[in-house]
Amino acid sequence: MPWDEGLVNSLVYDKPDPSEGRVVSYVQAVNEALALALDSDPEVFVLGQGVDDPTAMFGTTKGLQSKFGSHRVFDTPLSEEAMMGVSAGAAMNGMRPVYMHNRPDFVLLAFNQLVTHAAKFHFMDNGQTTVPMVVWAAIGRGWGSGAQHSQAIHGMLLGVPGLKIVMPSTPYDAKGLLLSAILDNNPVCLFEHRWLMKKDGVVPEGFYRVPIGKGIYRRRGGDVTIVGASHAIELGMQAATQLAGEGIEADVIDLRTVKPIDEQIVLESLHNTGRLVVVDTAWMKGGLCAEIGCLAAEKGFPDLKAPVVRIGLPDVPAPAGFTLEQFYYPDAARIASAVRGLVRS
Amino acid sequence: MASNIRYPYKGQGDQGFDVFAGAHAPDALVGLYRAMLRIRLIEEEIERRYHQDQMKTPIHLVIGQEAAAVGCCSALRLSDLVYSSHRTHGAYLAKGGDLKMMLSEMHCRINGCVGSRGGSMHLIDKAVGMAGTSAIVGGVVPIAVGAALAIQMKREDRVVVVFIGDATTEEGVMAESLNFSALKKVPIVFFCENNFYSVQSPLATRQPARDIRAWAESHRMPALSVDGVNVLAVRDTVSKAVAHARAGRGPTFIEVPVYRFRAHGGAGDDSKTGYRDVAERAAWEAVDPLLLFRQFLARTAQLTDASVMHMEAEIASEIAGAFEHALASPNPTEADLYRHVYAD
Numbered sequence: 001m002p003w004d005e006g007l008v009n010s011l012v013y014d015k016p017d018p019s020e021g022r023v024v025s026y027v028q029a030v031n032e033a034l035a036l037a038l039d040s041d042p043e044v045f046v047l048g049q050g051v052d053d054p055t056a057m058f059g060t061t062k063g064l065q066s067k068f069g070s071h072r073v074f075d076t077p078l079s080e081e082a083m084m085g086v087s088a089g090a091a092m093n094g095m096r097p098v099y100m101h102n103r104p105d106f107v108l109l110a111f112n113q114l115v116t117h118a119a120k121f122h123f124m125d126n127g128q129t130t131v132p133m134v135v136w137a138a139i140g141r142g143w144g145s146g147a148q149h150s151q152a153i154h155g156m157l158l159g160v161p162g163l164k165i166v167m168p169s170t171p172y173d174a175k176g177l178l179l180s181a182i183l184d185n186n187p188v189c190l191f192e193h194r195w196l197m198k199k200d201g202v203v204p205e206g207f208y209r210v211p212i213g214k215g216i217y218r219r220r221g222g223d224v225t226i227v228g229a230s231h232a233i234e235l236g237m238q239a240a241t242q243l244a245g246e247g248i249e250a251d252v253i254d255l256r257t258v259k260p261i262d263e264q265i266v267l268e269s270l271h272n273t274g275r276l277v278v279v280d281t282a283w284m285k286g287g288l289c290a291e292i293g294c295l296a297a298e299k300g301f302p303d304l305k306a307p308v309v310r311i312g313l314p315d316v317p318a319p320a321g322f323t324l325e326q327f328y329y330p331d332a333a334r335i336a337s338a339v340r341g342l343v344r345s
Numbered sequence: 346m347a348s349n350i351r352y353p354y355k356g357q358g359d360q361g362f363d364v365f366a367g368a369h370a371p372d373a374l375v376g377l378y379r380a381m382l383r384i385r386l387i388e389e390e391i392e393r394r395y396h397q398d399q400m401k402t403p404i405h406l407v408i409g410q411e412a413a414a415v416g417c418c419s420a421l422r423l424s425d426l427v428y429s430s431h432r433t434h435g436a437y438l439a440k441g442g443d444l445k446m447m448l449s450e451m452h453c454r455i456n457g458c459v460g461s462r463g464g465s466m467h468l469i470d471k472a473v474g475m476a477g478t479s480a481i482v483g484g485v486v487p488i489a490v491g492a493a494l495a496i497q498m499k500r501e502d503r504v505v506v507v508f509i510g511d512a513t514t515e516e517g518v519m520a521e522s523l524n525f526s527a528l529k530k531v532p533i534v535f536f537c538e539n540n541f542y543s544v545q546s547p548l549a550t551r552q553p554a555r556d557i558r559a560w561a562e563s564h565r566m567p568a569l570s571v572d573g574v575n576v577l578a579v580r581d582t583v584s585k586a587v588a589h590a591r592a593g594r595g596p597t598f599i600e601v602p603v604y605r606f607r608a609h610g611g612a613g614d615d616s617k618t619g620y621r622d623v624a625e626r627a628a629w630e631a632v633d634p635l636l637l638f639r640q641f642l643a644r645t646a647q648l649t650d651a652s653v654m655h656m657e658a659e660i661a662s663e664i665a666g667a668f669e670h671a672l673a674s675p676n677p678t679e680a681d682l683y684r685h686v687y688a689d
Contacts, residue, residue, distance in 0.1 A: 045498065071498065077528065082487040082521030089491020092477065093426075095498060112518075117484055121477065125469045126460035127685035129477070161686050185688035 004143035004194065013199045013234075021202040029171035029203045030060040030192070033178035034098065036207055038068045041096060044182060045072045047083065048100030048136075057100050058138060058197055084110035084135070088118040088187070091133040096182055101137040104153045104191060118187040119162035130185040134178070138192040139230070139281060141329065146320030152280070152313075154191055154258050155287020164188040164212055165259040167230035171201030173256060176210030184212060193231035193281060215262035217269070221249025224339050225269040227292055228279035229255040236279050238332035239339065248343050258288050266292060267300050274305035275342045279335055284312035306345050309338045349622035351549070352541040354632050355602065356572035362641040365577035371647045377419060377576050378642060381411040381635050382653075383660050384438050390664050391434075391451070395612040399672065400451040402464035407435035409606035412634035413538050414439040416579025417506060417601075420587055426476040426496075428489035429508040431466040432538075433478050436508050441473035444667045454674035461677050462685075476505075482543070483509070483516030486535075490522045493531035493596075504532040504590040506583070512543035514557050523564040523598070530595030534586040535561065538573065539602050544609040545620035561598035573603035574634040604629035 016023050024032070037044045046064060048057065052075050056062040065073040076083045080101075087097040101107055107114065118131050140150040154165050164186055168174040174192065181188035218233060219240050226236040233254045240250040251269040255262060270276050278292040289310035296308050311330045319328055366374065388408045395404060407414060414435030418427065421440070429436045437447060443458065450457025451465050458470050466480045476492065479485035489507035496503045513519050514537065526533050539557060541548050562568035567589065571582040579601060586597035606626060608615035616623045642648035 077521065077524055079518075079521030079525060081518045082490070082525055085484070085487025085518065085522070086491035086494055086525060089477075089488035089493075090495040090498070091491070092488065093492045093495035095495045112481060112484060113487065116481055117479060117488060122688050123685050124459060124462050124467055125471075125477070126458075126462055127688070128459070128469065128471050130688040132688075164687075 004140065004145065007143040008194060008198050011195060011198055016200055016202050022205060023200050024171060024203045026171040026174055026197045026199045026201065027059040029175040029201065030178060031062060031064070032203070033175040033182075034061060034064055035067065037098070037179060037182045038064060038072060040207070043094060044096045044098065046098045046100065047074050047076050047087070049076050049078060050102065051075060051100055057102060058194070061100065080106050080109035081113050084113035085117060087133045088113060088121070088131055091118070091131045091187075092121060092129045096132050098134040098136060098182060101135070103140050103149050104137040105148050105151045107135060107137055107153060107189075108151070114163075114187065115157070115160050119160050122186070123162060131187050132185045133187050134181045135187065135189045136178070136192070137189075138194045138197070140194050142325060144320045145318065147317035150318045152191065152282035154189070155280075155282045157189060158259055158287065158291055162186065163259060164257065165191065166212055166257045167191045168256065169196065169230050169233035169254050171199060171203050173210050175203055176208050177212070177256060179207065180209040180212050183209070188212070191230065195231050196234065210256060213257050213260050213262060215253050215255045215257070215265040217251060217265070218254050219250060219252040221251055222272055223249050223343050224275040224277060225251045225253060225266070225273045226277045226279060226335065226339070227253045227255065227266055229258050229288070231281050232279040235330065235332045235335055239335035242332065242336045243339055248339060250339065261291065261295070263295055263299065266295060270296060270300040271303045274303050276300075276304070277309045277311060277335060277338055277342065279330065280312040282312055283315060284310045285315050287312065306342045309342060311335055311338055350625045350628050351547060351621070352625065354574070354604075354629055356574060356632065358632055359637045359641045359644070361572055361575045362577050362638065365581050366641070366645065368581075369577070374642060375648055375652075377415055377580070378635070378638050378648060379656050380415045380419070380439060381576060381638065382656060384411045384414065384435055385635055386657065386660050387438065387444065387664055388434060390668070392607070392612040394668070401453055402451050403610050404451075404465050404612070405432040405434070405610050406607045407432060407605070409629065409633065410435055410538060410540065410573070410603045412576040412638070413573045413579055413601050413603050416576040417536050417583045420580050420583035421474070421504070421506060423474060424503050425587070426474045426492055426503065426505045427508065428476055428485045428492065428505065429478045430482060430485060430510060430513065431478065431480045432510070433466060433468040437468035437470065437475050440470075440475045442468060442470040442475045444663065445670045446470065448667045448671035449674045452671040452674070453676065454671060455677040455681060456674050460681065483513045483518045486513065486519055486522045490526045490531060490533055493526065493533040494529060497529070497531050502591065504534065504587050506534045506536050509535060509537050510543070511537065511539040511541060511548055511557065512551065513537065514560065515551055520564075523561060523566065523596070526596040527564045527566045530593065532590035532593070533596045534583060534590060535596065535598040536583070537598065537600050539600055540605045542605070542609070542621060545615070545618070547621065558598070558600040561600070566596045566598055568598040568600070570600045570602075573601035574632050574637055576634060576638055606630060
């Protein structure tokens with residue numbers, strides 16, 4: 001059992017309504033997407049440290065090796081840069097690798113291959129080669145994960161042309177976005193959040209896709225726009241529910257994809273509300289918060305009734321200790337408080 | 346003078362050809378000479394014109410290293426794949442890459458082999474299996490291993506050769522790639538042209554006096570060393586490695602001592618700046634791969650001065666035509682900049 005299982009098990013989520021469809025766990029949804037992709041396309045293969053071990057990458061790869069064989073689902077040496085390059089090279093030659101990491105921190109070891117090679121080959125060889133690969137990793141948080149096991153690195157990658165980055169917030173999206181990522185002809189980073197993994201949700205059986213590059217309203221309200229992705233949506237929805245009790249109605253936009261950003265949905269909502277709160281699981285500086293804030297300044301300025309508020313991590317590495325973590329990570333109360341400040345200003 | 350030669354030639358000179366020559370028809374031998382001569386003359390013409398600044402691209406000339414490129418690629422099929430470091434000219438041409446597209450690329454024209462997105466460090470011609478390059482030392486190595494993995498997974502009858510240099514063996518990803526390729530027994534040949542210098546840093550300031558070949562062998566794969574000025578020896582060694590890979594027996598590492606007669610980049614030699622002794626270059630020029638092979642072919646009465654002159658004239662005409670083509674080719678437009686950032 002992973003060492004943070006206790007923490008993740010202790011999280012409480014709203015139960016989905018079974019009358020709306022089949023309810024499965026987040027992990028099951030990811031597992032189904034991988035199994036469907038492996039089953040339908042012989043070009044797909046899954047690699048990563050521990051994908052075939054008993055914990056099976058939080059359970060997401062459980063049973064895949066026995067079903068599809070050790071040539072298509074396999075463990076790797078601890079050679080992140082080489083394995084990222086191997087994935088790119090295989091993708092450039094007709095395969096569709098899904099390279100899984102249990103933390104994005106390990107992807108940093110492979111930035112040379114991801115940023116300087118995989119993301120650029122299609123451009124550099126004038127479109128002769130495509131690089132259809134998925135880099136999957138689950139953002140950690142809490143239980144002592146600390147500075148080197150809890151980094152959300154999507155902000156660092158927003159400025160890399162050629163990459164796509166998706167960040168699901170529900171089991172439905174986890175399956176549909178992963179299938180879209182695997183079928184995409186570009187390198188796609190899919191960053192999960194460890195805290196979403198015990199969430200259940202309504203997930204159709206069989207194949208479906210959630211489009212990359214399109215956001216979705218999780219909630220409609222005319223007073224303020226809350227934008228984010230991944231676990232930030234969980235916090236944003238909790239805050240919006242609290243605020244509704246006080247008569248403040250929020251639009252909550254789940255970007256689903258953070259690169260390329262669905263600018264239209266953000267600007268549309270901002271046009272209606274005039275107030276923008278950007279929430280992210282990562283650092284505020286130079287990342288998604290900054291990018292959305294800049295979008296509002298550049299293209300939504302006439303609609304802004306108040307300054308944009310960023311809610312993300314301070315310019316500080318993640319602490320490992322429990323008490324310090326409480327000061328570090330934003331929660332629903334902080335989002336709600338920021339919204340109150342905006343609406344009443 | 347000899348004491349200034351830090352990295353002496355250790356091969357057998359033109360005596361080294363006899364043992365291999367019997368395996369080849371005379372035409373084939375002359376063909377190998379012509380292929381080397383063609384690369385040499387192309388490189389010399391690029392060098393001669395470089396100061397005109399019409400080729401707005403860095404260049405990394407392979408003058409002195411032609412036997413390695415030609416010997417290696419002559420052991421491959423069209424369908425086999427070559428990946429390369431930044432020093433691409435030799436591998437590109439030896440694998441059969443189109444000269445006009447190469448020169449258009451170097452002149453930043455839209456009909457360059459990669460549409461003016463690459464320049465001389467990224468000469469790619471997928472039609473002939475010149476599959477990819479990287480300007481980051483070692484960067485292309487795992488990609489080549491990945492290509493070999495794809496070949497293995499799809500059960501194709503192809504092999505991959507990756508051209509690397511001595512400095513690549515200092516990159517962590519190189520060790521990672523040797524490890525994984527040996528683990529999975531993928532069909533790849535690591536072709537390590539050891540020219541003793543990385544830019545102006547000699548091997549001795551970068552590595553202890555280790556044996557690169559033995560280091561590679563410790564990853565549990567065959568590791569060979571071959572005289573890089575002997576085109577036939579290179580061809581023979583690569584052929585063995587390729588047969589090994591085709592048989593499903595996995596990777597081979599080949600160390601190929603060679604000498605670049607020019608600077609790391611740009612036109613001309615820079616030995617006079619002092620990082621290597623001019624005498625060292627002169628000693629290697631005495632065993633110029635073209636000179637040695639020509640001496641051997643003349644000694645065995647397979648090549649005359651007249652036929653070399655004829656070849657030179659033919660090649661010069663091809664080169665002149667290719668430069669003319671490049672210079673007459675259109676430049677890209679602004680719209681071209683935005684193409685192929687993402688694939689559909």
